[in-house]
Amino acid sequence: MSLTEELRRYAESLRLDFIGFCSVDALNEAPEDRRPNAYLRDAVSVISIGYKLNYASIQNLPKSRSTYMLEHDYANRHLDEASHLITRFLEKREFQAIGFDSGAGFYHEARKTPKEIAADISHKHAAVACGLGKFGLNNLVISPDWGSRVRWATVITDAAFEYDHPLGENPCLTGECEECVKICPVHALDGWKGKYDPERGWVIDKKKRYDYVFVTLEGQRCGMCIKACPIGLNKPI
Template identity: 30%
Template sequence: MSLQDELNNIALENGVQYFGVADLSEATDFIVEQGGSDLSAYPYAISVGIRLMDPIVDKLTHRDEKAALLNYKHHAYDVINSRLDVITSILSSYIQDNGYAALPLPSSKRIDDERICAQFSHKLAAHLSGFGWIGKSCLLITPDNGPRVRWATILTDSPLKPTGSSIESRCGTCNECVKICPVQAFTGRNYVEGESREMRYDAKKCEDYFKEMENNGQLAVCGLCVYVCPHGRKKG
């Protein structure tokens, strides 16, 4: 059994629904710009994803129900992020024990408050692994579960095989995420490789919205763009 198969099995045993490998060679400039030159030393990214619980996401429109919002923040955000961090740590240790370098990246930690971004884009790794496309919401949209997946990444020099390639946008004329956003943070533009995020998304609007909720003594929870995407909502 190859190292990649072993890692895949470990991931599945630890509750991951998505395990993929991305060739990062075509994204070097973007990776360096966002996270620094040290990250460009790794030729591959392992992308792992855990699907969110539909009954929790489906209650996000119930803005007056504190329990519904608390469930989302706790189970669909805090708990799953912790699970992802544990899984990437386990996988990284296994890679290192096999003689290769592995850098697990936090599932949800910001390093730049001005640009409002993390060290590395997990959705980029998932996109390049063939799991989906970048939607108008700037989320990774999977064909089967839409944006109802949280992601984490391991950078590595281990000899892995890419599991797929980037998928073209299937958003078409759909603007459900644009319309439902309470602060109109999305412009409705489709993702274009190399185009700045600001052409599609004003992260500061989201940031200010969360701060306003906190200042008003509310739970800082939104997720409406996750809820509304037709690729994730169940039919019938």
């Protein structure tokens, strides 16, 4: 059995819903200090893992915001444990590996200005490069079967794998839909035209988003653009 297949089976045993592989070269457009080789010099591969968020806690927002936060935090903890166990899996086979926590961008946001918000490594770009989805207008990864109701984490390693191809068709309906743009309570997605790229995403209005999450919602997640996305609606878990 190849290492790729072995790790896919292990990921399934960890109750992960998504796993994909790509070369570190796929993330070379990231700022130099946030590329995989900035953290692990000999890294050659990126592993993206994903865990679905339960449907009802999202689709009943904003009333279900407290349960959505519980769901969000549980998914992050589950991914953090899984990325840790995957690094152990690889180290036992004499490879080096580093896992990045799924909530890195969120837990440090409150200490930064809106312009400074950035995770150590972009889980979203990693997921897209590993063929697990495309960026939507909400600047979240949209998977064909579950929309943007997924949390992501990333592992980098010097182990080589059979790499996945980027997703072909873009699941986001873009200009034919715009439901995420319409539902945003602070209009943080209004400026997407001419900026949105399904492979690279785009820079939403971080100031509006920051103020809404950390002032209006007192640190709770919003989730309304995830709720509004028609991709993956009514899919069984």
